[in-house]
Amino acid sequence: MAKLFLCFAQSGDESERKAKLLAYWDVLQTRDPRFVCEACEYAAKGNVGDGRFLPTAAELFHAAEAFSARDVQRNRGYVSKLSVELPQNDEPIRQRIIVGFAKLLADLTHNDPI
Numbered sequence: 001m002a003k004l005f006l007c008f009a010q011s012g013d014e015s016e017r018k019a020k021l022l023a024y025w026d027v028l029q030t031r032d033p034r035f036v037c038e039a040c041e042y043a044a045k046g047n048v049g050d051g052r053f054l055p056t057a058a059e060l061f062h063a064a065e066a067f068s069a070r071d072v073q074r075n076r077g078y079v080s081k082l083s084v085e086l087p088q089n090d091e092p093i094r095q096r097i098i099v100g101f102a103k104l105l106a107d108l109t110h111n112d113p114i
Contacts, residue, residue: 001025004040008054027057031064035071039063 001024010017028036039060042048048063049055055063089097107113 001028001036001040004044005054007044010054024057024060027061028064031061032068035064035067036060038067042067 002021005017005021010020012020039048042063043055043060046052049059
């Protein structure tokens with residue numbers, strides 16, 4: 001965020017600039033840092049607000065929210081791919097699995113080679 005402040009001309013002394021940075025931080029600290037960074041990079045290129053002046057904290061907040069929403073939309077496809085129904089084993093296979101795990105547990109308990 002400090003890098004963003006260097007991209008735009010600012011008035012005021014050092015204490016006023018620190019106060020402004022803290023005000024931005026108060027608004028943006030609840031957002032995911034990667035979306036705040038992305039919003040700051042976007043704003044540094046003049047794409048937030050009118051592009052001639054430092055955007056307000058609210059404008060940066062809304063830009064970070066937009067990047068967050070875009071990420072959610074992008075990841076929806078991955079969630080649906082992971083939501084595949086798990087295979088159901090029939091009873092004989094299920095019993096073989098149970099016996100196999102019981103044998104594995106006994107081997108591990110007795111330090112027998114697997």
